[in-house]
Amino acid sequence: MGHRRRGLSLLAALSALLALGCASAIRPLDPAVPQVLAEDEGLLVLHIDTDVPLAALVSTRGTAAEGMPRGHHVWLVRAAAGSYRWREIQVSTAAGRFHRERLRGEEATRFEVVAGHVNYPGALVVRGAPAGGATGPLRVRTLDRAAMAVRRLREDHAALLTRYPLRDAGDTPDTFLQHYTRAREATR
């Protein structure tokens, strides 16, 4: 019995290490420190609109965000350059538990982080079961709400938005960000 318990503990520790390794591609900004990106790093806009509390948003390269209440959230994180896909949403339930929802098909949005840019993958819109419960089938869509995100981010990160160019990170035919960027450059 003792040997088996030690084995499980080692397995748990290894999983935690692996999880940390998975999360290291995406890191929060430290507001106390001037942000200078590494050569292989970009900024990623996390834009989430949810009517259920979310425990976590997980990508193929780690956890992007944790502990989001219902509502509209827009913020910046640092992210290693490369390809990503939204893999899983963890929905908070009662008593501190969460329910895993694997994202598939169109829900599992792919996006590319390019170093030295502010990368916008779209707004993840999460809608819970009709009665607004925290469990049950979710509807997840990605919508291009780039202007909404930029107007929010300008309040706290005007300098970063000026220093690093904006780009659409997802596969979208939408050209608004390019149009806005050109207009902004022309006014400088």
Added chain:
Amino acid sequence: MIARRARLVLAVVLLAAAPAAGAGLSAQTLFRSAGIRDVTVSPSGRWALAHGVKGDAHGLLAQKLGSGRVTPVLAAPQAIHGVHWIGPDTFLVLFADGWRSALIGRLHERDGEVRLAQRTLQAPGGLVDPLPLVDDTLVWEFEYEGRNSVHRVRIADLADFRDADRTAWGRVHLGETLATIRGSARHWIVDRHGAPRAALREEDGTSEILVREADADDFHTAYRFEATGDAIVPISTTPDGRRLWVLAYGGHDTLGIHTFDAASAELGPRVFGREDVDVDDAVVDPIHGELVAAVYEDAGERRYHYLDGPTNADLHALRETFPTESLAIVSRSADRQVYVLFVSGPTNPGAYYLRNAATGETTLVARMAETVDTEALADAETLVVEREDGARIEAFLTLPRTAGEAPAPLVVYPHGGPIRVRDRRDYDEFIQYLASWGFAVLQVNYRGSSGYGRRFEEAGHRQWGRGIEDDIDAAVARAVARPDVDEERLCVVGGSYGGFSALTGILRHPARYRCAVTINGVTDVPLMFETSDFAEHEHARARFAEVVGDPETEREHLLEISPAYHVDRMQTPVFVVWGTEDRRVDPEHAHRLLLMLETLGKPHRALEVRGAAHGFTPRQWIPVARALRHFLTEHLLPGQPFVPDPDTPPETGFVALPPVEW
């Protein structure tokens, strides 16, 4: 003859709400006026029942006809969605709480007092047919796990409904099952024996008419259509029960009423129609289940053509009393001797009269907006503009009562849609609010608007920012040519497509408008295909592409007409209004426009309406209307200080029905 005493009773209330000289009406009064929302007469002809609203409070008032007394019988626990007579003296109240709550009420007298016996119920599904001539029984539908079933149910059983009444196969086991079909159906047609005979089922852009013969068990598809031009919409069964009355084109340019033989799937000859306007609705007598009237718009006025001669003759006689207003019979007793007449128009929010068909006596019993002073409302006239391509454009011009003193500034107010939506020459709270403060308002039924036939509607396809705007320009030219409209003081205000139109208007005519307002307006046309609620359905996306253009192959053109990409050319101040919960025109449209206006340093204002969807509730409209009036005053009445809305007089409760003493 209209009973004079009733009018005097109401006049006291109305005078109390009259504005002071020089001031306009209050938005609070216009949008949230207490009043009676519906008046019906019982199948027995013994009772009149009124649904009253004051603020968020709803209630029912009843009078026994001839008794001389009106009694409040119910203070509703939540908003009332509808009231239906289900027996000679029994009615069903459906609440709008989203929890499928309802109430059964039976009116009776005891010791000379009007009493209401009531019972609540909570059941999924909805009312299909109240079967008012069969007491304590109605036809109800349930939808479970992809199936739609219709049941004849005793009311007591429905009140005791529990989920245990579902079977393991997803069917409901309650009462007598009359029909079960796969999918979701609407427009259930029930014959007078209580048997479902037809339904309209829609799935992925395809519509089917399902029918069943009187002695058959199963439904079959009698007709299937995708395109609007082939649409056939069932109304009711014919009196012999062998065919259906339907709305259809039947080879005409306009919609009319036809018969439809389900067995042969053949459309019969037109029973009623017009060559210049669509019949866009029909009235079915809820007691007898018969088609009684065709409904259409004529020069902006809603007209009801009753198919039986005596009723039509009776309404024709009433035209002398109501020459310019719309008249409709909204409720009748089973013997058709007593009925409720609803009268409305641009200066009449709606009034209910009880009429005795035998004596001709007509009594005003209630108004929809009790605290609105109708003497202060502005009338609207119809303008007709003939375009070079032969299109005939109807527009409605509302002039403020002060227009005779000096030319009025004009607010151009194009409707949304733009296809299969229209304006009416009817009472509108926002228009009356603006008119009361000195603004003229122009509405335009441009090409693509509904009600003028299929050719006119299709003429609006692929005309976003083009032919539609040319029609609006032509109507504006007609309006500003009048001496009572000031062509130097124009603003344009619109919602949804109307917002797009407002922005397009100031781009097309930089010197014409002094200001523009967009409310939940489209600013980026390709964005509609990605973010709108319809974008998740392939058939709806395809339909929208037919109407506006295909983003896959015409993206350049769609960007060319999208205002968010041309803000550099905007010189006119813009007010951007949007609802945070709009799922039809995503808030991103407003944010794109604002980001560009801010970046390019263009004059603008913004108003976010928290919790508002694509259409605003009356409560949400109040601060929006006031903010818009402030903006319009600044630009169209320069030098005049903005005067806040007058205080709203306190409301003391529903105005009781004046008693009918026949």
